[in-house]
Amino acid sequence: MKETGKIDELMLTAFIDGELAPEDTARVVQAMEQDPVLRERVNRLRRSGDLMRLGFGQAVTSRDRDKGLGPSGHRTFGQWAASLVLVFVTAIASAIGGFQAGLHSGGADADDDIKRVVLHISKSDPAAFAAALEFTRKFALNEPAGSEIAVVANAGGLDLLRRDVSRFKQQIGSLIDGYENVYFIACANSIKALRETGVDPVFIEHVDTSRPAFDQIVSRLDAGWSYRKVESLMIEGAAAGRRDIGRTGGASAAAIDS
Amino acid sequence: MLGALGNSTLRRAIADSRGRLYRMAMAWCGDEMLADDLAQEALTAAIEHCHKLRDRNRMDAWLFTILHNCWNRHLRRRKLTQEFTDEIPSQAQGPLSDCVCDEIAQQVRRVVASLPPEQREVISLVELEGLSYCEVSQVLNIPIGTVMSRLHRARKALVARFDAAGDSGMSELRRVTSIHRVK
Numbered sequence: 001m002k003e004t005g006k007i008d009e010l011m012l013t014a015f016i017d018g019e020l021a022p023e024d025t026a027r028v029v030q031a032m033e034q035d036p037v038l039r040e041r042v043n044r045l046r047r048s049g050d051l052m053r054l055g056f057g058q059a060v061t062s063r064d065r066d067k068g069l070g071p072s073g074h075r076t077f078g079q080w081a082a083s084l085v086l087v088f089v090t091a092i093a094s095a096i097g098g099f100q101a102g103l104h105s106g107g108a109d110a111d112d113d114i115k116r117v118v119l120h121i122s123k124s125d126p127a128a129f130a131a132a133l134e135f136t137r138k139f140a141l142n143e144p145a146g147s148e149i150a151v152v153a154n155a156g157g158l159d160l161l162r163r164d165v166s167r168f169k170q171q172i173g174s175l176i177d178g179y180e181n182v183y184f185i186a187c188a189n190s191i192k193a194l195r196e197t198g199v200d201p202v203f204i205e206h207v208d209t210s211r212p213a214f215d216q217i218v219s220r221l222d223a224g225w226s227y228r229k230v231e232s233l234m235i236e237g238a239a240a241g242r243r244d245i246g247r248t249g250g251a252s253a254a255a256i257d258s
Numbered sequence: 259m260l261g262a263l264g265n266s267t268l269r270r271a272i273a274d275s276r277g278r279l280y281r282m283a284m285a286w287c288g289d290e291m292l293a294d295d296l297a298q299e300a301l302t303a304a305i306e307h308c309h310k311l312r313d314r315n316r317m318d319a320w321l322f323t324i325l326h327n328c329w330n331r332h333l334r335r336r337k338l339t340q341e342f343t344d345e346i347p348s349q350a351q352g353p354l355s356d357c358v359c360d361e362i363a364q365q366v367r368r369v370v371a372s373l374p375p376e377q378r379e380v381i382s383l384v385e386l387e388g389l390s391y392c393e394v395s396q397v398l399n400i401p402i403g404t405v406m407s408r409l410h411r412a413r414k415a416l417v418a419r420f421d422a423a424g425d426s427g428m429s430e431l432r433r434v435t436s437i438h439r440v441k
Binding site: 009010012013014017019044045047048049051052053054055056057120122154155187189190192193196197212213214217229 | 281284285291292294295298299301302306336362363365366367369370381382384385386390391406407409410412413414416417420
């Protein structure tokens with residue numbers, strides 16, 4: 001490690017970030033006043049921050065670019081962030097509101113019995129796949145007309161919906177063909193990532209591959225759907241011997257989310 | 259699960275972090291689609307587990323820890339750590355394509371992508387998010403001394419490689435970014 005007097009390189013880095021003790025900060029400042037070479041070294045290190053902000057400071061997600069919230073829209077980062085907050089808060093608030101209404105309402109609304117559930121799968125786990133399909137099948141069988149369920153898969157969860165690898169393709173095909181209120185969705189981002197590794201996945205017919213999983217989930221939360229991870233089904237199933245699923249079809253939003 | 263989420267303030271704060279998670283993921287992986295996916299995965303996990311966050315003052319560090327876990331899982335899964343160093347985001351489709359600093363930003367991203375992953379992680383957490391050394395230490399689960407040494411090496415390499423990579427079109431940028439704050 002190079003040193004300038006008693007001031008070493010790591011000390012300069014800590015100085016830039018305000019991580020030095022006050023007495024050490026004063027020592028560095030004093031040294032810089034007397035040493036132009038040291039000043040230049042500090043300035044060079046500080047340029048890294050400028051460069052990082054130039055390189056990544058205006059990076060926005062593809063989802064937000066689609067909404068015209070990126071730099072090209074001439075909106076500031078603060079405006080962009082504020083708008084994003086509104087989108088998400090609205091979505092989450094709607095979801096929570098819908099969930100709470102489903103939990104606590106006394107049945108005054110005729111639509112109270114209608115359930116809408118988004119079931120999220122992100123791992124390649126045959127046991128989880130089986131639990132998800134069992135839940136979905138019973139939901140389709142037992143819930144009243146108008147109820148809907150969307151099985152959203154990303155990352156390893158894509159394996160459930162891939163015609164080339166899934167052990168469950170016949171069951172999924174039957175669910176898709178047999179029920180209009182059952183949807184299977186594969187994350188567009190995960191598909192692209194998979195293709196970049198050289199794998200060209202083939203999906204079961206009628207699986208929706210058009211959008212990223214998070215967009216699919218958020219848009220449904222925004223519409224008042226309930227959210228579940230498949231792992232929670234397995235935990236509940238193990239804990240309760242699947243009694244709830246067997247008795248109610250596992251589809252009650254109250255039972256699901258409480 | 260959604261019904262067990264914390265209060266609306268925390269949910270709002272987590273939702274507000276998507277852009278920052280994406281930006282951090284971009285700095286780490288250098289790929290827009292993958293960064294989108296990592297941010298999405300981290301945000302989903304954060305929403306699912308936000309009831310576990312005890313100290314809301316630590317939310318940023320908590321979120322970036324989750325993102326880092328997602329990133330590490332991805333690296334383990336694909337074993338492509340080294341491959342990412344050569345990936346360069348598409349300028350034509352990049353988010354900065356309409357920005358006057360587009361060329362500069364692309365150059366910076368190329369240089370950052372050439373840094374070792376562990377240096378990329380540290381410098382982006384400090385320079386983009388302003389995390390303290392202690393917070394970075396917690397996010398990455400490394401000693402503070404390691405944070406400092408990686409950060410210092412990353413800063414020196416970033417500036418040196420950027421300058422070395424510069425052509426005539428970069429000279430103006432260097433002038434701009436060389437505006438010293440220390441007299």
